[in-house]
Amino acid sequence: MRGMHPEHTVKCLCRRVPNSKGAAVLVTGATDGIGKSYAEELARRGFALMLISRSQDKLDFVAKSLEEQFNVETRTIAVDFGKTDIYTKIEAGLAGLEIGVLVNNVGVSYPYPEYFLHIPDLDNFITNLINVNMTSVCQMTRLVLPRMAERSKGVILNISSASGMYPVPLLTVYSATKAFMDFFSRGLQEEYRRQGVIIQSVLPFFVATKMTRIRKPTLDKPTPERYVAAELTTVGLQSQTNGYFPHAVMGWLTTKLVPISLVIFFGARMNRLQRTGYLQRRKLREQKNGGGFKTD
Numbered sequence: 001m002r003g004m005h006p007e008h009t010v011k012c013l014c015r016r017v018p019n020s021k022g023a024a025v026l027v028t029g030a031t032d033g034i035g036k037s038y039a040e041e042l043a044r045r046g047f048a049l050m051l052i053s054r055s056q057d058k059l060d061f062v063a064k065s066l067e068e069q070f071n072v073e074t075r076t077i078a079v080d081f082g083k084t085d086i087y088t089k090i091e092a093g094l095a096g097l098e099i100g101v102l103v104n105n106v107g108v109s110y111p112y113p114e115y116f117l118h119i120p121d122l123d124n125f126i127t128n129l130i131n132v133n134m135t136s137v138c139q140m141t142r143l144v145l146p147r148m149a150e151r152s153k154g155v156i157l158n159i160s161s162a163s164g165m166y167p168v169p170l171l172t173v174y175s176a177t178k179a180f181m182d183f184f185s186r187g188l189q190e191e192y193r194r195q196g197v198i199i200q201s202v203l204p205f206f207v208a209t210k211m212t213r214i215r216k217p218t219l220d221k222p223t224p225e226r227y228v229a230a231e232l233t234t235v236g237l238q239s240q241t242n243g244y245f246p247h248a249v250m251g252w253l254t255t256k257l258v259p260i261s262l263v264i265f266f267g268a269r270m271n272r273l274q275r276t277g278y279l280q281r282r283k284l285r286e287q288k289n290g291g292g293f294k295t296d
């Protein structure tokens with residue numbers, strides 16, 4: 001699954017974008033988890049930052065802390081990627097800014113694994129998930145890619161997920177949006193490779209963030225800092241990557257060694273167990289608070 005780009009085998013990301021002093025890095029979903037770690041790691045390398053996320057307070061806090069730590073210029077735009085009328089505001093905010101690296105990171109998942117028809121508020125859930133996970137990627141690319149192609153330089157990192165490598169039952173919509181992102185990335189890389197733009201599809205397994213609610217990082221569930229530091233060493237070497245050695249091993253096992261039907265079967269089993277546990281805990285909480293709760 002990992003495509004090599006022999007013409008882009010330099011190790012330092014800075015060499016792949018217009019000089020890192022002038023070019024900025026744009027990160028979506030930059031106030032937490034993996035996105036925040038990309039912002040930190042690239043600020044460390046001297047890039048100016050454009051951070052886009054939902055809450056201005058959180059953006060201000062992260063921007064200030066990165067400015068103080070790394071002495072880089074930061075700008076912010078607060079938008080909700082669940083909406084589709086935000087791109088004029090983003091375009092205006094980007095005027096005059098040279099974007100060298102775009103990290104399409106923003107993403108949302110299910111509150112807990114669930115059967116499609118039982119997802120609470122299904123209509124809005126579908127719209128939100130598709131807008132955040134898919135529309136944002138295409139629209140941000142529409143805004144940033146023209147200048148990269150013109151200058152024959154630039155990097156776009158699309159943070160898909162290992163859930164996009166095969167269907168993950170009970171997280172089906174999330175998994176499908178991540179498969180979309182992976183296909184979008186790989187198709188676009190072939191379209192713009194000759195114009196010197198690197199477009200990478202990044203497919204992490206579990207990382208210890210707010211989204212996964214994993215509090216104790218382990219070797220296979222790293223902190224976002226550890227994951228991102230490893231992932232950045234693959235830019236220009238792999239157009240599709242799990243980004244972190246233990247995840248690459250898991251990717252190899254689940255796509256090359258184990259039949260896909262078994263991966264889907266065990267994914268469903270794991271998610272059914274998680275669903276049951278989540279609903280039981282929720283029912284207990286409801287009962288404790290004196291309210292009733294219907295599981296199905």
Ligand SMILES: NC(=O)c1ccc[n+]([C@@H]2O[C@H](COP(=O)([O-])OP(=O)(O)OC[C@H]3O[C@@H](n4cnc5c(N)ncnc54)[C@H](OP(=O)(O)O)[C@@H]3O)[C@@H](O)[C@H]2O)c1
Nearest residue numbers: 029031032033034054080081082107161206207209210211
């Ligand atoms: N963590 C994992 O194990 C894992 C594995 C595979 C792939 N991924 C992918 O990696 C990406 C980042 O995940 P993460 O775990 O770092 O997530 P996270 O910790 O939940 O952080 C998500 C970030 O996106 C922002 N955000 C969420 N919804 C938004 C919206 N509607 N509009 C604007 N900003 C919004 C959040 O801001 P607020 O704080 O204001 O909500 C936050 O800054 C996602 O695309 C995810 O699918 C994660």
